[in-house]
Amino acid sequence: MPLLELQGVWYKYPGSLDYALRDVSLVVEEAKVYVVAGPNGAGKTTLLLVMAGLLEPEKGRVLFRGKPLKEQLPGARRHIGLLFQNPEHMLFNPVVYDEIAYVPRQLYTSEEYVRRAVEEAAEMVGLKHELLMRPTHMLSYGEKKLVALASILSYKPRLLLLDEPYTNLSRDYVEKINNIIRRHVEEGGSAVIVCHECLDSIRGLHVERLYMESGRIRPLSQ
Ligand SMILES: Nc1ncnc2c1ncn2[C@@H]1O[C@H](COP(=O)(O)OP(=O)(O)OP(=O)(O)O)[C@@H](O)[C@H]1O
Numbered sequence: 001m002p003l004l005e006l007q008g009v010w011y012k013y014p015g016s017l018d019y020a021l022r023d024v025s026l027v028v029e030e031a032k033v034y035v036v037a038g039p040n041g042a043g044k045t046t047l048l049l050v051m052a053g054l055l056e057p058e059k060g061r062v063l064f065r066g067k068p069l070k071e072q073l074p075g076a077r078r079h080i081g082l083l084f085q086n087p088e089h090m091l092f093n094p095v096v097y098d099e100i101a102y103v104p105r106q107l108y109t110s111e112e113y114v115r116r117a118v119e120e121a122a123e124m125v126g127l128k129h130e131l132l133m134r135p136t137h138m139l140s141y142g143e144k145k146l147v148a149l150a151s152i153l154s155y156k157p158r159l160l161l162l163d164e165p166y167t168n169l170s171r172d173y174v175e176k177i178n179n180i181i182r183r184h185v186e187e188g189g190s191a192v193i194v195c196h197e198c199l200d201s202i203r204g205l206h207v208e209r210l211y212m213e214s215g216r217i218r219p220l221s222q
């Protein structure tokens with residue numbers, strides 16, 4: 001059974017005349033990575049928001065493990081990790097440690113468990129220990145991106161939804177992100193990456209490529 005499935009999904013933002021998603025169908029299998037490329041305004045971010053259950057389609061179905069995602073919310077959210085396009089929109093805790101600890105604190109009562117989850121996630125993204133007590137606004141852009149990613153990895157979601165994870169990152173940070181994705185897949189997880197121009201960045205990752213334009217999605221022939 002697929003981890004997540006979109007069947008003929010249509011979505012239009014309130015007040016908008018045009019559909020942002022048009023008849024989008026997509027199957028996300030376990031332990032696989034999908035890359036959706038496409039120009040600005042194609043509907044890539046909207047696609048991830050629908051997959052995360054944050055937007056509800058006007059028509060069509062979103063299934064998580066074979067059942068409507070909507071009926072499994074909010075519980076199913078702990079299996080889905082959404083990395084926003086802009087890390088500034090994600091970080092809302094004053095200190096890095098609390099940012100990464102945020103979801104584990106909702107899941108575990110033991111602060112010892114929380115600490116372990118934070119340290120594991122920080123280690124996974126290669127975040128230096130000294131950064132954990134730093135105010136989040138005093139990080140570089142790339143470090144913010146890693147903290148945002150760590151704040152998702154800390155609760156070990158099965159599905160990673162990554163919106164432009166490589167934008168503005170240098171090659172070593174791109175590699176860090178790819179290593180995290182590889183490890184995630186080795187452990188059985190899946191990922192959907194959306195990006196504008198990332199052919200170079202995804203080199204070395206085993207992925208299925210798709211293309212999105214004007215709200216429609218199609219497989220990308222190599
Ligand atoms: N909150 C919103 N309200 C109304 N329209 C929106 C909203 N967010 C996005 N849109 C519109 O929906 C369409 C798809 O936008 P979306 O952000 O999903 O594209 P994208 O492929 O992620 O673009 P980019 O590469 O620039 O991030 C665009 O026409 C956009 O203007």
Ligand SMILES: [Mg+2]
Pocket residue numbers: 044045046085163
């Ligand atoms: Mg976008």
